Amino acid sequence: MAPDLSTWGKCFANGYSISAVLGSASTRKGAEEIFVTGSFWYGATAMAAALETLKQIRETDYLERLVASGQRLRDGLQQQAASHGFTLRQTGPVQMAQIFFEDDPDFRLGYGWTAEAIKRGVFLHPYHNMFVSSAHTLDDIAATLSVTDEAFAAVKARRDDLKPHAKLVELLGRH
Incomplete structure:
Protein backbone atom coordinates (compact mmCIF):
# COMPACT_ATOMS: atom_id res chain seq x y z
CA MET A 1 0.00 0.00 0.00
CA ALA A 2 1.40 3.42 -0.96
CA PRO A 3 1.56 6.10 1.73
CA ASP A 4 -0.37 9.37 1.44
CA LEU A 5 2.87 11.26 2.11
CA SER A 6 6.52 10.28 2.21
CA THR A 7 9.60 12.33 3.00
CA TRP A 8 12.98 11.91 1.38
CA GLY A 9 16.36 13.29 2.34
CA LYS A 10 19.91 13.22 1.16
CA CYS A 11 19.66 9.66 -0.22
CA PHE A 12 18.36 10.74 -3.62
CA ALA A 13 21.23 13.24 -4.09
CA ASN A 14 24.12 10.99 -3.04
CA GLY A 15 24.39 12.67 0.38
CA TYR A 16 24.00 16.30 -0.68
CA SER A 17 21.68 18.58 1.32
CA ILE A 18 18.27 18.16 -0.25
CA SER A 19 14.84 16.93 0.76
CA ALA A 20 11.48 16.28 -0.81
CA VAL A 21 7.95 15.50 0.26
CA LEU A 22 6.06 13.24 -2.12
CA GLY A 23 2.36 12.63 -1.93
CA SER A 24 -0.60 11.01 -3.54
CA ALA A 25 -3.08 12.93 -5.64
CA SER A 26 -5.44 13.08 -2.64
CA THR A 27 -2.92 15.17 -0.68
CA ARG A 28 -2.23 17.63 -3.50
CA LYS A 29 -5.10 20.01 -2.65
CA GLY A 30 -3.79 20.48 0.89
CA ALA A 31 -0.25 21.03 -0.34
CA GLU A 32 -1.44 23.72 -2.75
CA GLU A 33 -2.67 25.75 0.24
CA ILE A 34 0.75 26.16 1.93
CA PHE A 35 4.06 27.84 1.16
CA VAL A 36 7.35 26.09 1.91
CA THR A 37 10.88 27.45 1.77
CA GLY A 38 14.27 26.23 2.91
CA SER A 39 17.91 27.17 3.44
CA PHE A 40 19.17 25.44 0.31
CA TRP A 41 16.19 26.22 -1.90
CA TYR A 42 18.32 27.12 -4.91
CA GLY A 43 21.30 24.86 -4.20
CA ALA A 44 22.43 23.94 -7.72
CA THR A 45 24.98 21.37 -6.58
CA ALA A 46 22.42 19.33 -4.65
CA MET A 47 19.95 19.55 -7.54
CA ALA A 48 22.60 18.37 -10.03
CA ALA A 49 23.58 15.55 -7.67
CA ALA A 50 19.94 14.51 -7.31
CA LEU A 51 19.40 14.45 -11.06
CA GLU A 52 22.53 12.35 -11.64
CA THR A 53 21.77 10.00 -8.74
CA LEU A 54 18.22 9.41 -9.96
CA LYS A 55 19.58 8.82 -13.48
CA GLN A 56 22.03 6.22 -12.12
CA ILE A 57 19.23 4.51 -10.20
CA ARG A 58 17.02 4.40 -13.30
CA GLU A 59 19.63 3.40 -15.87
CA THR A 60 22.14 1.16 -14.07
CA ASP A 61 22.34 -1.61 -11.49
Whole structure:
Protein backbone atom coordinates (compact mmCIF):
# COMPACT_ATOMS: atom_id res chain seq x y z
CA MET A 1 0.00 0.00 0.00
CA ALA A 2 1.40 3.42 -0.96
CA PRO A 3 1.56 6.10 1.73
CA ASP A 4 -0.37 9.37 1.44
CA LEU A 5 2.87 11.26 2.11
CA SER A 6 6.52 10.28 2.21
CA THR A 7 9.60 12.33 3.00
CA TRP A 8 12.98 11.91 1.38
CA GLY A 9 16.36 13.29 2.34
CA LYS A 10 19.91 13.22 1.16
CA CYS A 11 19.66 9.66 -0.22
CA PHE A 12 18.36 10.74 -3.62
CA ALA A 13 21.23 13.24 -4.09
CA ASN A 14 24.12 10.99 -3.04
CA GLY A 15 24.39 12.67 0.38
CA TYR A 16 24.00 16.30 -0.68
CA SER A 17 21.68 18.58 1.32
CA ILE A 18 18.27 18.16 -0.25
CA SER A 19 14.84 16.93 0.76
CA ALA A 20 11.48 16.28 -0.81
CA VAL A 21 7.95 15.50 0.26
CA LEU A 22 6.06 13.24 -2.12
CA GLY A 23 2.36 12.63 -1.93
CA SER A 24 -0.60 11.01 -3.54
CA ALA A 25 -3.08 12.93 -5.64
CA SER A 26 -5.44 13.08 -2.64
CA THR A 27 -2.92 15.17 -0.68
CA ARG A 28 -2.23 17.63 -3.50
CA LYS A 29 -5.10 20.01 -2.65
CA GLY A 30 -3.79 20.48 0.89
CA ALA A 31 -0.25 21.03 -0.34
CA GLU A 32 -1.44 23.72 -2.75
CA GLU A 33 -2.67 25.75 0.24
CA ILE A 34 0.75 26.16 1.93
CA PHE A 35 4.06 27.84 1.16
CA VAL A 36 7.35 26.09 1.91
CA THR A 37 10.88 27.45 1.77
CA GLY A 38 14.27 26.23 2.91
CA SER A 39 17.91 27.17 3.44
CA PHE A 40 19.17 25.44 0.31
CA TRP A 41 16.19 26.22 -1.90
CA TYR A 42 18.32 27.12 -4.91
CA GLY A 43 21.30 24.86 -4.20
CA ALA A 44 22.43 23.94 -7.72
CA THR A 45 24.98 21.37 -6.58
CA ALA A 46 22.42 19.33 -4.65
CA MET A 47 19.95 19.55 -7.54
CA ALA A 48 22.60 18.37 -10.03
CA ALA A 49 23.58 15.55 -7.67
CA ALA A 50 19.94 14.51 -7.31
CA LEU A 51 19.40 14.45 -11.06
CA GLU A 52 22.53 12.35 -11.64
CA THR A 53 21.77 10.00 -8.74
CA LEU A 54 18.22 9.41 -9.96
CA LYS A 55 19.58 8.82 -13.48
CA GLN A 56 22.03 6.22 -12.12
CA ILE A 57 19.23 4.51 -10.20
CA ARG A 58 17.02 4.40 -13.30
CA GLU A 59 19.63 3.40 -15.87
CA THR A 60 22.14 1.16 -14.07
CA ASP A 61 22.34 -1.61 -11.49
CA TYR A 62 23.55 1.00 -8.98
CA LEU A 63 21.19 0.03 -6.15
CA GLU A 64 21.61 -3.70 -6.62
CA ARG A 65 25.43 -3.38 -6.54
CA LEU A 66 25.22 -1.16 -3.46
CA VAL A 67 23.02 -3.63 -1.60
CA ALA A 68 25.22 -6.60 -2.64
CA SER A 69 28.42 -4.82 -1.54
CA GLY A 70 26.90 -3.75 1.76
CA GLN A 71 25.56 -7.23 2.45
CA ARG A 72 28.91 -8.82 1.61
CA LEU A 73 30.65 -6.45 4.03
CA ARG A 74 28.06 -6.98 6.77
CA ASP A 75 28.13 -10.79 6.44
CA GLY A 76 31.92 -10.83 6.36
CA LEU A 77 32.20 -8.70 9.50
CA GLN A 78 29.67 -10.88 11.33
CA GLN A 79 31.61 -14.05 10.45
CA GLN A 80 34.96 -12.51 11.37
CA ALA A 81 33.70 -11.19 14.69
CA ALA A 82 32.32 -14.63 15.62
CA SER A 83 35.57 -16.34 14.64
CA HIS A 84 37.44 -14.04 17.05
CA GLY A 85 34.93 -14.47 19.88
CA PHE A 86 33.03 -11.19 19.45
CA THR A 87 29.37 -10.52 18.84
CA LEU A 88 28.41 -7.58 16.65
CA ARG A 89 25.16 -5.68 16.59
CA GLN A 90 24.64 -4.21 13.12
CA THR A 91 21.77 -1.84 12.48
CA GLY A 92 20.49 0.15 9.54
CA PRO A 93 20.38 -0.64 5.85
CA VAL A 94 23.34 -2.65 4.57
CA GLN A 95 24.49 0.35 2.52
CA MET A 96 24.92 2.43 5.69
CA ALA A 97 25.35 0.02 8.55
CA GLN A 98 26.08 1.07 12.07
CA ILE A 99 28.25 -1.50 13.83
CA PHE A 100 28.62 -2.01 17.57
CA PHE A 101 30.28 -4.66 19.67
CA GLU A 102 27.84 -6.38 21.99
CA ASP A 103 28.62 -5.74 25.67
CA ASP A 104 30.75 -2.68 24.89
CA PRO A 105 28.98 0.15 26.77
CA ASP A 106 32.00 2.48 26.76
CA PHE A 107 32.95 1.69 23.13
CA ARG A 108 36.46 0.55 24.08
CA LEU A 109 36.25 -2.47 21.78
CA GLY A 110 34.73 -0.37 19.00
CA TYR A 111 37.38 2.31 19.34
CA GLY A 112 40.14 -0.30 19.53
CA TRP A 113 38.87 -2.14 16.46
CA THR A 114 38.43 0.98 14.35
CA ALA A 115 41.86 2.24 15.44
CA GLU A 116 43.43 -1.05 14.35
CA ALA A 117 41.64 -0.83 10.99
CA ILE A 118 42.79 2.77 10.50
CA LYS A 119 46.40 1.74 11.22
CA ARG A 120 46.01 -0.68 8.30
CA GLY A 121 44.52 1.89 5.93
CA VAL A 122 40.76 1.36 6.31
CA PHE A 123 38.69 4.09 7.92
CA LEU A 124 35.78 2.82 10.00
CA HIS A 125 33.77 4.79 12.54
CA PRO A 126 33.36 3.52 16.11
CA TYR A 127 29.82 4.82 16.70
CA HIS A 128 28.30 6.23 13.52
CA ASN A 129 26.86 4.82 10.33
CA MET A 130 29.41 3.78 7.74
CA PHE A 131 28.57 4.23 4.09
CA VAL A 132 29.18 1.94 1.16
CA SER A 133 29.05 3.76 -2.16
CA SER A 134 28.78 2.65 -5.75
CA ALA A 135 32.45 3.55 -6.11
CA HIS A 136 33.35 0.63 -3.81
CA THR A 137 34.14 -2.47 -5.82
CA LEU A 138 33.99 -6.07 -4.66
CA ASP A 139 37.81 -5.93 -4.52
CA ASP A 140 37.50 -2.96 -2.13
CA ILE A 141 35.13 -4.95 0.08
CA ALA A 142 37.54 -7.93 0.05
CA ALA A 143 40.47 -5.65 0.95
CA THR A 144 38.43 -4.10 3.75
CA LEU A 145 37.53 -7.52 5.11
CA SER A 146 41.18 -8.55 5.06
CA VAL A 147 42.01 -5.53 7.21
CA THR A 148 39.05 -5.95 9.55
CA ASP A 149 40.01 -9.57 10.20
CA GLU A 150 43.47 -8.40 11.26
CA ALA A 151 41.85 -5.67 13.39
CA PHE A 152 39.61 -8.21 15.16
CA ALA A 153 42.67 -10.35 15.90
CA ALA A 154 44.58 -7.35 17.27
CA VAL A 155 41.69 -6.30 19.52
CA LYS A 156 41.29 -9.85 20.78
CA ALA A 157 45.00 -10.00 21.64
CA ARG A 158 44.92 -6.76 23.63
CA ARG A 159 41.31 -6.74 24.80
CA ASP A 160 42.17 -6.33 28.47
CA ASP A 161 44.53 -3.41 27.75
CA LEU A 162 42.01 -1.34 25.81
CA LYS A 163 40.99 1.80 27.62
CA PRO A 164 37.62 3.46 27.17
CA HIS A 165 37.59 6.75 25.28
CA ALA A 166 37.62 9.29 28.15
CA LYS A 167 35.48 11.96 26.48
CA LEU A 168 32.85 9.43 25.45
CA VAL A 169 32.70 7.91 28.92
CA GLU A 170 32.24 11.43 30.32
CA LEU A 171 29.38 12.14 27.90
CA LEU A 172 27.71 8.80 28.55
CA GLY A 173 27.96 9.40 32.28
CA ARG A 174 25.88 12.56 31.93
CA HIS A 175 22.90 10.71 30.47
